[in-house]
Amino acid sequence: xxxxxxxxxxxxxxxxxxxxxxxxxxxxxxxxxxxxxxxxxxxxxxxxxxxxxxxxxxxxxxxxxxxxxxxxxxxxxxxxxxxxxxxxxxxxxxxxxxxxxxxxxxxxxxxxxxxxxxxxxxxxxxxxxxxxxxxxxxxxxxxxxxxxxxxxxxxxxxxxxxxxxxxxxxxxxxxxxxxxxxxxxxxxxxxxxxxxxxxxxxxxxxxxxxxxxxxxxxxxxxxxx
Amino acid sequence: xxxxxxxxxxxxxxxxxxxxxxxxxxxxxxxxxxxxxxxxxxxxxxxxxxxxxxxxxxxxxxxxxxxxxxxxxxxxxxxxxxxxxxxxxxxxxxxxxxxxxxxxxxxxxxxxxxxxxxxxxxxxxxxxxxxxxxxxxxxxxxxxxxxxxxxxxxxxxxxxxxxxxxxxxxxxxxxxxxxxxxxxxxxxxxxxxxxxxxxxxxxxxxxxxxxxxxxxxxxxxxxxx
Ligand SMILES: Nc1ncnc2c1ncn2[C@@H]1O[C@H](COP(=O)(O)OP(=O)(O)OP(=O)(O)O)[C@@H](O)[C@H]1O
Ligand SMILES: Nc1ncnc2c1ncn2[C@@H]1O[C@H](COP(=O)(O)OP(=O)(O)OP(=O)(O)O)[C@@H](O)[C@H]1O
Ligand SMILES: [Mg+2]
Ligand SMILES: [Mg+2]
Numbered sequence: 001x002x003x004x005x006x007x008x009x010x011x012x013x014x015x016x017x018x019x020x021x022x023x024x025x026x027x028x029x030x031x032x033x034x035x036x037x038x039x040x041x042x043x044x045x046x047x048x049x050x051x052x053x054x055x056x057x058x059x060x061x062x063x064x065x066x067x068x069x070x071x072x073x074x075x076x077x078x079x080x081x082x083x084x085x086x087x088x089x090x091x092x093x094x095x096x097x098x099x100x101x102x103x104x105x106x107x108x109x110x111x112x113x114x115x116x117x118x119x120x121x122x123x124x125x126x127x128x129x130x131x132x133x134x135x136x137x138x139x140x141x142x143x144x145x146x147x148x149x150x151x152x153x154x155x156x157x158x159x160x161x162x163x164x165x166x167x168x169x170x171x172x173x174x175x176x177x178x179x180x181x182x183x184x185x186x187x188x189x190x191x192x193x194x195x196x197x198x199x200x201x202x203x204x205x206x207x208x209x210x211x212x213x214x215x216x217x218x219x220x221x222x223x224x225x
Numbered sequence: 226x227x228x229x230x231x232x233x234x235x236x237x238x239x240x241x242x243x244x245x246x247x248x249x250x251x252x253x254x255x256x257x258x259x260x261x262x263x264x265x266x267x268x269x270x271x272x273x274x275x276x277x278x279x280x281x282x283x284x285x286x287x288x289x290x291x292x293x294x295x296x297x298x299x300x301x302x303x304x305x306x307x308x309x310x311x312x313x314x315x316x317x318x319x320x321x322x323x324x325x326x327x328x329x330x331x332x333x334x335x336x337x338x339x340x341x342x343x344x345x346x347x348x349x350x351x352x353x354x355x356x357x358x359x360x361x362x363x364x365x366x367x368x369x370x371x372x373x374x375x376x377x378x379x380x381x382x383x384x385x386x387x388x389x390x391x392x393x394x395x396x397x398x399x400x401x402x403x404x405x406x407x408x409x410x411x412x413x414x415x416x417x418x419x420x421x422x423x424x425x426x427x428x429x430x431x432x433x434x435x436x437x438x439x440x441x442x443x444x445x446x447x448x449x450x
Binding site: 198 | 269370
Protein backbone atom coordinates (compact mmCIF):
# COMPACT_ATOMS: atom_id res chain seq x y z
CA UNK A 1 0.00 0.00 0.00
CA UNK A 2 3.07 2.28 0.31
CA UNK A 3 5.47 2.53 -2.65
CA UNK A 4 8.41 4.93 -2.68
CA UNK A 5 10.64 5.27 -5.73
CA UNK A 6 13.97 7.15 -5.68
CA UNK A 7 12.84 9.75 -3.14
CA UNK A 8 15.15 12.74 -2.82
CA UNK A 9 14.83 15.59 -0.28
CA UNK A 10 17.27 18.48 -0.44
CA UNK A 11 17.22 21.45 1.91
CA UNK A 12 18.92 24.57 0.58
CA UNK A 13 20.46 26.94 3.11
CA UNK A 14 22.15 29.86 1.43
CA UNK A 15 24.72 28.27 -0.88
CA UNK A 16 24.79 25.02 1.11
CA UNK A 17 22.74 21.90 0.38
CA UNK A 18 21.66 19.25 2.89
CA UNK A 19 20.76 15.94 1.23
CA UNK A 20 18.34 14.65 3.87
CA UNK A 21 17.13 11.85 1.55
CA UNK A 22 19.43 10.68 -1.23
CA UNK A 23 17.45 8.21 -3.35
CA UNK A 24 15.15 6.13 -1.13
CA UNK A 25 13.05 3.30 -2.56
CA UNK A 26 10.92 0.81 -0.69
CA UNK A 27 7.46 -0.69 -0.54
CA UNK A 28 5.31 -1.83 2.34
CA UNK A 29 2.33 -4.12 1.83
CA UNK A 30 -0.86 -3.80 3.87
CA UNK A 31 -0.55 -5.18 7.38
CA UNK A 32 3.24 -5.12 7.50
CA UNK A 33 5.07 -4.00 10.69
CA UNK A 34 8.41 -2.37 9.92
CA UNK A 35 11.10 -0.79 12.09
CA UNK A 36 13.42 1.93 10.76
CA UNK A 37 16.71 2.39 12.58
CA UNK A 38 19.78 4.49 11.83
CA UNK A 39 22.09 7.17 13.15
CA UNK A 40 20.89 10.57 14.32
CA UNK A 41 20.47 12.76 11.22
CA UNK A 42 20.28 9.84 8.77
CA UNK A 43 16.89 10.94 7.38
CA UNK A 44 14.37 8.81 9.29
CA UNK A 45 12.00 11.64 10.30
CA UNK A 46 12.29 13.24 6.86
CA UNK A 47 11.22 9.93 5.29
CA UNK A 48 8.35 9.51 7.77
CA UNK A 49 7.08 13.04 7.06
CA UNK A 50 6.87 12.28 3.35
CA UNK A 51 5.15 8.91 3.90
CA UNK A 52 2.75 10.68 6.29
CA UNK A 53 1.87 13.28 3.61
CA UNK A 54 3.22 16.09 5.82
CA UNK A 55 5.97 17.04 3.39
CA UNK A 56 6.73 16.66 -0.31
CA UNK A 57 9.95 15.20 -1.76
CA UNK A 58 12.28 17.26 -3.96
CA UNK A 59 12.02 14.45 -6.54
CA UNK A 60 10.94 10.82 -6.77
CA UNK A 61 7.52 9.18 -6.62
CA UNK A 62 5.21 8.15 -3.76
CA UNK A 63 2.26 5.86 -4.49
CA UNK A 64 -0.18 5.44 -1.60
CA UNK A 65 -2.82 2.73 -2.07
CA UNK A 66 -2.17 2.90 -5.80
CA UNK A 67 -2.49 6.70 -6.18
CA UNK A 68 0.33 9.12 -7.00
CA UNK A 69 0.52 11.40 -3.96
CA UNK A 70 2.51 14.11 -5.76
CA UNK A 71 -0.51 15.17 -7.82
CA UNK A 72 -2.66 15.79 -4.73
CA UNK A 73 -3.47 19.28 -3.55
CA UNK A 74 -2.71 20.35 0.01
CA UNK A 75 -6.40 19.86 0.87
CA UNK A 76 -6.40 16.32 -0.50
CA UNK A 77 -3.24 15.54 1.47
CA UNK A 78 -4.88 16.86 4.64
CA UNK A 79 -7.88 14.60 4.06
CA UNK A 80 -5.66 11.52 3.57
CA UNK A 81 -3.75 12.39 6.73
CA UNK A 82 -6.96 12.71 8.67
CA UNK A 83 -8.68 9.59 7.35
CA UNK A 84 -6.00 6.99 6.77
CA UNK A 85 -2.84 7.89 8.65
CA UNK A 86 -2.07 8.20 12.36
CA UNK A 87 1.23 10.00 13.04
CA UNK A 88 3.15 9.99 16.32
CA UNK A 89 5.62 12.88 16.13
CA UNK A 90 9.14 12.64 17.54
CA UNK A 91 8.52 15.89 19.44
CA UNK A 92 4.81 15.18 20.13
CA UNK A 93 3.40 18.46 18.66
CA UNK A 94 0.70 18.84 21.32
CA UNK A 95 -1.34 22.05 21.51
CA UNK A 96 -0.07 23.72 24.70
CA UNK A 97 -3.32 25.45 25.72
CA UNK A 98 -5.57 22.39 25.35
CA UNK A 99 -5.96 19.53 27.79
CA UNK A 100 -4.69 16.03 27.00
CA UNK A 101 -8.26 14.91 26.24
CA UNK A 102 -8.88 17.87 23.91
CA UNK A 103 -5.60 17.15 22.10
CA UNK A 104 -6.59 13.52 21.55
CA UNK A 105 -10.07 14.52 20.38
CA UNK A 106 -8.84 17.02 17.78
CA UNK A 107 -8.49 14.71 14.73
CA UNK A 108 -12.11 13.57 15.22
CA UNK A 109 -13.45 17.12 15.13
CA UNK A 110 -12.32 17.44 11.50
CA UNK A 111 -14.52 14.54 10.50
CA UNK A 112 -17.47 15.80 12.57
CA UNK A 113 -17.59 12.63 14.63
CA UNK A 114 -20.61 12.55 16.95
CA UNK A 115 -18.99 10.67 19.80
CA UNK A 116 -15.56 12.34 19.67
CA UNK A 117 -15.23 12.87 23.42
CA UNK A 118 -16.11 9.24 24.19
CA UNK A 119 -13.65 7.89 21.60
CA UNK A 120 -10.93 10.24 22.87
CA UNK A 121 -11.40 8.97 26.44
CA UNK A 122 -11.22 5.39 25.21
CA UNK A 123 -7.93 6.15 23.40
CA UNK A 124 -6.56 7.72 26.61
CA UNK A 125 -7.46 4.51 28.46
CA UNK A 126 -5.58 2.41 25.92
CA UNK A 127 -2.36 4.26 26.87
CA UNK A 128 -3.19 4.22 30.61
CA UNK A 129 -3.72 7.96 30.95
CA UNK A 130 -7.38 8.17 31.99
CA UNK A 131 -6.52 10.10 35.16
CA UNK A 132 -4.51 12.75 33.29
CA UNK A 133 -7.32 13.68 30.87
CA UNK A 134 -7.70 17.24 32.12
CA UNK A 135 -4.03 18.11 32.49
CA UNK A 136 -2.44 20.43 29.95
CA UNK A 137 0.87 19.36 28.35
CA UNK A 138 2.99 21.39 30.79
CA UNK A 139 1.26 19.54 33.65
CA UNK A 140 2.34 16.17 32.28
CA UNK A 141 5.57 14.21 32.47
CA UNK A 142 7.60 13.61 29.27
CA UNK A 143 6.36 10.06 28.93
CA UNK A 144 2.75 11.14 29.56
CA UNK A 145 2.98 13.72 26.74
CA UNK A 146 4.36 10.99 24.51
CA UNK A 147 1.42 8.75 25.32
CA UNK A 148 -1.04 11.58 24.59
CA UNK A 149 0.62 11.90 21.16
CA UNK A 150 0.19 8.14 20.65
CA UNK A 151 -3.46 8.20 21.73
CA UNK A 152 -4.14 11.07 19.33
CA UNK A 153 -2.59 9.09 16.46
CA UNK A 154 -4.86 6.11 17.14
CA UNK A 155 -8.18 7.82 17.86
CA UNK A 156 -9.33 7.92 14.21
CA UNK A 157 -8.70 4.15 13.76
CA UNK A 158 -6.24 4.77 10.90
CA UNK A 159 -5.15 2.01 8.53
CA UNK A 160 -1.53 3.21 8.62
CA UNK A 161 0.30 4.19 11.83
CA UNK A 162 3.63 6.02 11.55
CA UNK A 163 5.41 6.31 14.90
CA UNK A 164 8.62 8.35 15.17
CA UNK A 165 10.49 7.23 18.33
CA UNK A 166 7.24 6.35 20.19
CA UNK A 167 9.04 5.00 23.28
CA UNK A 168 11.93 7.50 23.51
CA UNK A 169 10.63 8.88 26.82
CA UNK A 170 9.08 5.72 28.27
CA UNK A 171 10.41 3.31 30.87
CA UNK A 172 10.81 -0.26 29.63
CA UNK A 173 7.54 -1.52 31.05
CA UNK A 174 5.41 1.31 29.67
CA UNK A 175 7.31 0.99 26.37
CA UNK A 176 6.38 -2.68 26.21
CA UNK A 177 2.72 -1.84 26.88
CA UNK A 178 2.80 0.52 23.89
CA UNK A 179 4.44 -2.14 21.67
CA UNK A 180 1.73 -4.60 22.76
CA UNK A 181 -0.88 -2.04 21.73
CA UNK A 182 0.86 -1.69 18.32
CA UNK A 183 0.91 -5.49 17.95
CA UNK A 184 -2.82 -5.67 18.65
CA UNK A 185 -3.44 -3.07 15.94
CA UNK A 186 -1.20 -4.97 13.55
CA UNK A 187 -3.21 -8.13 14.14
CA UNK A 188 -6.31 -6.20 13.12
CA UNK A 189 -4.63 -5.38 9.80
CA UNK A 190 -3.09 -1.96 10.53
CA UNK A 191 0.16 -1.21 8.66
CA UNK A 192 2.85 0.11 11.01
CA UNK A 193 6.18 1.84 10.48
CA UNK A 194 8.11 2.57 13.67
CA UNK A 195 11.29 4.64 13.86
CA UNK A 196 13.32 3.64 16.89
CA UNK A 197 16.87 3.66 18.15
CA UNK A 198 16.26 0.90 20.69
CA UNK A 199 17.12 -2.63 19.51
CA UNK A 200 14.56 -4.13 21.92
CA UNK A 201 11.80 -2.14 20.26
CA UNK A 202 13.00 -2.90 16.72
CA UNK A 203 12.99 -6.60 17.62
CA UNK A 204 9.17 -6.45 17.86
CA UNK A 205 9.00 -5.86 14.08
CA UNK A 206 9.42 -8.58 11.52
CA UNK A 207 11.04 -6.27 9.01
CA UNK A 208 13.95 -3.95 9.83
CA UNK A 209 15.19 -1.14 7.58
CA UNK A 210 18.52 0.57 8.30
CA UNK A 211 19.22 4.13 7.10
CA UNK A 212 22.48 6.03 6.79
CA UNK A 213 23.19 9.43 5.24
CA UNK A 214 19.79 9.69 3.55
CA UNK A 215 19.81 6.18 2.06
CA UNK A 216 18.49 2.75 2.93
CA UNK A 217 21.51 0.50 3.40
CA UNK A 218 19.70 -2.63 4.57
CA UNK A 219 16.17 -4.03 4.40
CA UNK A 220 15.65 -7.36 6.11
CA UNK A 221 12.74 -9.62 6.90
CA UNK A 222 13.91 -11.10 10.19
CA UNK A 223 11.71 -14.15 9.82
CA UNK A 224 14.04 -15.25 7.00
CA UNK A 225 16.99 -15.25 9.41
CA UNK B 226 27.48 18.45 47.74
CA UNK B 227 23.75 17.69 47.22
CA UNK B 228 21.60 16.88 50.25
CA UNK B 229 17.83 16.41 50.01
CA UNK B 230 15.72 15.78 53.09
CA UNK B 231 12.07 14.67 52.93
CA UNK B 232 11.27 16.62 49.74
CA UNK B 233 7.58 16.90 48.95
CA UNK B 234 6.05 18.43 45.81
CA UNK B 235 2.29 18.68 45.53
CA UNK B 236 0.44 20.13 42.53
CA UNK B 237 -3.08 21.34 43.26
CA UNK B 238 -5.57 21.22 40.40
CA UNK B 239 -8.98 22.38 41.52
CA UNK B 240 -9.91 20.04 44.39
CA UNK B 241 -7.47 17.35 43.25
CA UNK B 242 -3.89 16.90 44.46
CA UNK B 243 -1.02 15.29 42.55
CA UNK B 244 1.79 14.11 44.86
CA UNK B 245 4.67 14.34 42.36
CA UNK B 246 7.26 13.87 45.14
CA UNK B 247 6.20 12.13 48.34
CA UNK B 248 9.13 12.39 50.77
CA UNK B 249 12.42 12.07 48.89
CA UNK B 250 15.74 12.01 50.73
CA UNK B 251 19.17 11.39 49.31
CA UNK B 252 22.69 12.82 49.19
CA UNK B 253 25.30 12.88 46.45
CA UNK B 254 28.94 13.57 47.20
CA UNK B 255 31.15 15.56 44.83
CA UNK B 256 32.26 13.60 41.78
CA UNK B 257 29.58 10.93 42.05
CA UNK B 258 27.83 9.63 38.87
CA UNK B 259 24.27 8.54 39.57
CA UNK B 260 21.47 7.18 37.36
CA UNK B 261 17.80 7.67 38.23
CA UNK B 262 15.34 5.24 36.69
CA UNK B 263 11.64 4.65 37.22
CA UNK B 264 8.25 4.50 35.55
CA UNK B 265 6.81 7.33 33.49
CA UNK B 266 5.24 9.82 35.92
CA UNK B 267 7.19 8.59 38.98
CA UNK B 268 8.66 12.05 39.72
CA UNK B 269 12.12 11.96 38.11
CA UNK B 270 11.89 15.28 36.23
CA UNK B 271 10.22 16.95 39.20
CA UNK B 272 13.14 15.86 41.40
CA UNK B 273 15.69 17.03 38.81
CA UNK B 274 14.04 20.45 38.53
CA UNK B 275 14.34 20.96 42.28
CA UNK B 276 17.97 19.81 42.37
CA UNK B 277 18.65 22.11 39.41
CA UNK B 278 17.15 25.11 41.29
CA UNK B 279 14.46 25.51 38.63
CA UNK B 280 11.62 24.78 41.03
CA UNK B 281 10.96 24.86 44.76
CA UNK B 282 9.61 21.95 46.83
CA UNK B 283 6.29 22.21 48.70
CA UNK B 284 8.20 21.13 51.82
CA UNK B 285 11.51 19.52 52.81
CA UNK B 286 15.06 20.79 52.71
CA UNK B 287 17.69 21.07 49.96
CA UNK B 288 21.29 21.80 50.92
CA UNK B 289 23.60 22.56 47.98
CA UNK B 290 27.31 22.72 48.80
CA UNK B 291 26.37 23.27 52.44
CA UNK B 292 23.87 26.11 51.89
CA UNK B 293 20.09 25.94 52.38
CA UNK B 294 18.67 26.59 48.91
CA UNK B 295 15.18 27.43 50.22
CA UNK B 296 16.36 30.75 51.65
CA UNK B 297 17.72 31.95 48.32
CA UNK B 298 15.95 34.58 46.26
CA UNK B 299 15.01 33.92 42.65
CA UNK B 300 18.03 35.98 41.56
CA UNK B 301 20.40 33.96 43.72
CA UNK B 302 18.93 30.72 42.32
CA UNK B 303 19.45 32.03 38.78
CA UNK B 304 23.11 32.76 39.59
CA UNK B 305 23.67 29.27 41.01
CA UNK B 306 22.03 27.74 37.92
CA UNK B 307 24.25 29.75 35.65
CA UNK B 308 27.54 29.21 37.50
CA UNK B 309 27.43 25.72 38.96
CA UNK B 310 24.77 23.64 37.22
CA UNK B 311 24.38 22.41 33.65
CA UNK B 312 20.87 21.14 32.90
CA UNK B 313 19.87 18.99 29.92
CA UNK B 314 16.07 19.22 29.66
CA UNK B 315 13.92 16.24 28.71
CA UNK B 316 12.26 18.41 26.04
CA UNK B 317 15.43 20.39 25.16
CA UNK B 318 13.94 23.91 25.68
CA UNK B 319 15.85 25.44 22.76
CA UNK B 320 15.03 28.97 21.60
CA UNK B 321 13.29 28.44 18.25
CA UNK B 322 14.44 31.66 16.54
CA UNK B 323 18.13 31.29 17.38
CA UNK B 324 20.67 29.06 15.67
CA UNK B 325 22.16 26.03 17.39
CA UNK B 326 25.39 27.98 18.04
CA UNK B 327 23.49 30.93 19.52
CA UNK B 328 21.52 28.58 21.76
CA UNK B 329 24.73 26.98 23.05
CA UNK B 330 26.35 30.38 23.60
CA UNK B 331 23.46 31.80 25.63
CA UNK B 332 24.54 30.73 29.17
CA UNK B 333 27.93 32.40 28.61
CA UNK B 334 26.36 35.74 27.74
CA UNK B 335 24.96 36.00 31.29
CA UNK B 336 28.46 35.87 32.71
CA UNK B 337 29.84 38.32 30.12
CA UNK B 338 32.36 35.80 28.87
CA UNK B 339 34.77 37.32 26.35
CA UNK B 340 35.24 34.24 24.19
CA UNK B 341 31.66 32.98 24.27
CA UNK B 342 31.42 32.21 20.55
CA UNK B 343 34.67 30.23 20.58
CA UNK B 344 33.66 28.20 23.63
CA UNK B 345 30.21 27.54 22.13
CA UNK B 346 31.79 26.17 18.93
CA UNK B 347 34.08 23.96 20.99
CA UNK B 348 31.06 22.58 22.88
CA UNK B 349 29.29 21.89 19.54
CA UNK B 350 32.38 19.95 18.44
CA UNK B 351 32.28 17.82 21.57
CA UNK B 352 28.83 16.56 20.54
CA UNK B 353 29.81 16.22 16.86
CA UNK B 354 27.59 19.03 15.57
CA UNK B 355 30.09 21.49 14.16
CA UNK B 356 28.45 21.43 10.72
CA UNK B 357 24.98 22.24 12.09
CA UNK B 358 26.05 25.40 13.94
CA UNK B 359 23.93 27.76 11.86
CA UNK B 360 20.79 25.65 11.65
CA UNK B 361 17.79 26.69 13.72
CA UNK B 362 16.06 24.01 15.85
CA UNK B 363 13.38 23.30 13.21
CA UNK B 364 16.18 22.61 10.73
CA UNK B 365 17.66 19.92 12.95
CA UNK B 366 16.79 16.28 13.56
CA UNK B 367 15.48 15.22 16.99
CA UNK B 368 18.82 13.80 18.04
CA UNK B 369 20.64 16.90 16.81
CA UNK B 370 18.39 19.12 18.95
CA UNK B 371 19.12 16.86 21.89
CA UNK B 372 22.85 17.25 21.34
CA UNK B 373 22.51 21.04 21.13
CA UNK B 374 20.78 20.91 24.54
CA UNK B 375 23.68 18.81 25.87
CA UNK B 376 26.31 21.17 24.45
CA UNK B 377 24.51 24.14 26.03
CA UNK B 378 24.54 22.40 29.42
CA UNK B 379 28.30 21.85 29.25
CA UNK B 380 29.50 25.16 27.81
CA UNK B 381 29.87 26.92 31.20
CA UNK B 382 32.03 24.07 32.58
CA UNK B 383 29.59 23.42 35.45
CA UNK B 384 30.54 21.37 38.52
CA UNK B 385 27.16 19.60 38.50
CA UNK B 386 25.51 18.20 35.35
CA UNK B 387 21.85 17.13 35.52
CA UNK B 388 20.75 15.28 32.38
CA UNK B 389 17.07 14.30 31.97
CA UNK B 390 16.87 11.49 29.37
CA UNK B 391 19.95 12.76 27.43
CA UNK B 392 19.96 9.84 24.96
CA UNK B 393 16.19 9.43 24.44
CA UNK B 394 16.47 10.49 20.78
CA UNK B 395 19.92 9.13 19.97
CA UNK B 396 20.96 5.97 18.16
CA UNK B 397 23.06 3.57 20.25
CA UNK B 398 26.38 4.71 18.84
CA UNK B 399 25.75 8.43 19.29
CA UNK B 400 24.32 7.67 22.76
CA UNK B 401 27.54 5.89 23.68
CA UNK B 402 29.58 8.88 22.48
CA UNK B 403 27.56 11.11 24.82
CA UNK B 404 28.05 8.71 27.75
CA UNK B 405 31.80 8.71 27.01
CA UNK B 406 31.71 12.51 27.15
CA UNK B 407 29.92 12.32 30.52
CA UNK B 408 32.52 9.83 31.79
CA UNK B 409 35.34 12.19 30.78
CA UNK B 410 33.66 15.00 32.73
CA UNK B 411 33.18 12.71 35.71
CA UNK B 412 36.89 11.88 35.69
CA UNK B 413 37.59 15.61 35.90
CA UNK B 414 35.51 15.77 39.08
CA UNK B 415 32.10 16.79 37.74
CA UNK B 416 29.10 15.44 39.69
CA UNK B 417 26.51 13.86 37.36
CA UNK B 418 22.91 12.80 37.80
CA UNK B 419 21.35 11.16 34.73
CA UNK B 420 17.69 10.25 34.38
CA UNK B 421 17.28 7.43 31.89
CA UNK B 422 14.89 4.64 31.03
CA UNK B 423 17.52 2.63 29.17
CA UNK B 424 19.27 -0.06 31.23
CA UNK B 425 22.39 0.16 28.99
CA UNK B 426 22.75 3.84 29.85
CA UNK B 427 22.09 3.34 33.57
CA UNK B 428 24.80 0.65 33.58
CA UNK B 429 27.39 3.39 32.93
CA UNK B 430 26.72 4.80 36.43
CA UNK B 431 28.10 3.30 39.59
CA UNK B 432 25.06 4.31 41.63
CA UNK B 433 21.47 3.60 40.58
CA UNK B 434 18.39 5.13 42.21
CA UNK B 435 14.92 3.74 41.45
CA UNK B 436 11.80 5.91 41.84
CA UNK B 437 8.14 4.96 42.01
CA UNK B 438 5.09 7.10 42.78
CA UNK B 439 7.12 10.07 43.98
CA UNK B 440 9.43 8.07 46.27
CA UNK B 441 12.88 6.50 46.10
CA UNK B 442 12.37 2.76 46.49
CA UNK B 443 15.98 1.66 45.93
CA UNK B 444 19.42 3.27 46.07
CA UNK B 445 22.32 0.97 45.16
CA UNK B 446 26.02 1.35 44.64
CA UNK B 447 26.57 -1.24 41.94
CA UNK B 448 30.24 -1.62 42.77
CA UNK B 449 29.09 -3.36 45.99
CA UNK B 450 27.27 -5.98 43.91
N1 LIG C 1 2.34 21.30 36.67
C1 LIG C 1 1.80 20.11 37.02
N2 LIG C 1 0.53 20.03 37.48
C2 LIG C 1 -0.02 18.85 37.81
N3 LIG C 1 0.62 17.67 37.76
C3 LIG C 1 1.90 17.68 37.31
C4 LIG C 1 2.55 18.88 36.92
N4 LIG C 1 3.80 18.57 36.49
C5 LIG C 1 3.94 17.23 36.62
N5 LIG C 1 2.79 16.68 37.11
C6 LIG C 1 2.55 15.27 37.44
O1 LIG C 1 3.56 14.87 38.37
C7 LIG C 1 3.95 13.51 38.11
C8 LIG C 1 5.46 13.41 38.01
O2 LIG C 1 5.90 14.09 36.86
P1 LIG C 1 7.42 13.98 36.37
O3 LIG C 1 7.54 14.85 35.16
O4 LIG C 1 8.35 14.25 37.49
O5 LIG C 1 7.54 12.44 35.99
P2 LIG C 1 8.77 11.64 35.33
O6 LIG C 1 9.20 10.58 36.28
O7 LIG C 1 9.81 12.60 34.85
O8 LIG C 1 8.08 10.93 34.09
P3 LIG C 1 8.64 10.60 32.60
O9 LIG C 1 9.54 9.40 32.74
O10 LIG C 1 7.38 10.29 31.84
O11 LIG C 1 9.34 11.81 32.08
C9 LIG C 1 3.24 13.08 36.82
O12 LIG C 1 2.21 12.17 37.14
C10 LIG C 1 2.68 14.38 36.23
O13 LIG C 1 1.42 14.18 35.62
N1 LIG D 1 14.49 22.29 7.49
C1 LIG D 1 15.74 21.79 7.38
N2 LIG D 1 16.72 22.53 6.84
C2 LIG D 1 17.98 22.05 6.74
N3 LIG D 1 18.37 20.82 7.12
C3 LIG D 1 17.43 20.04 7.68
C4 LIG D 1 16.07 20.47 7.85
N4 LIG D 1 15.38 19.47 8.45
C5 LIG D 1 16.25 18.46 8.63
N5 LIG D 1 17.48 18.78 8.19
C6 LIG D 1 18.67 17.94 8.19
O1 LIG D 1 18.35 16.73 7.50
C7 LIG D 1 19.00 15.62 8.10
C8 LIG D 1 18.00 14.52 8.37
O2 LIG D 1 17.10 14.92 9.37
P1 LIG D 1 16.07 13.91 10.02
O3 LIG D 1 15.25 14.68 10.99
O4 LIG D 1 15.33 13.18 8.95
O5 LIG D 1 17.02 12.86 10.76
P2 LIG D 1 16.67 11.64 11.71
O6 LIG D 1 17.20 10.40 11.08
O7 LIG D 1 15.21 11.65 12.05
O8 LIG D 1 17.53 11.94 13.01
P3 LIG D 1 17.21 11.67 14.58
O9 LIG D 1 17.45 10.22 14.81
O10 LIG D 1 18.25 12.53 15.25
O11 LIG D 1 15.83 12.10 14.87
C9 LIG D 1 19.67 16.14 9.38
O12 LIG D 1 21.07 16.17 9.18
C10 LIG D 1 19.10 17.53 9.58
O13 LIG D 1 20.05 18.44 10.10
MG1 LIG E 1 14.16 11.99 13.79
MG1 LIG F 1 10.48 13.17 32.98
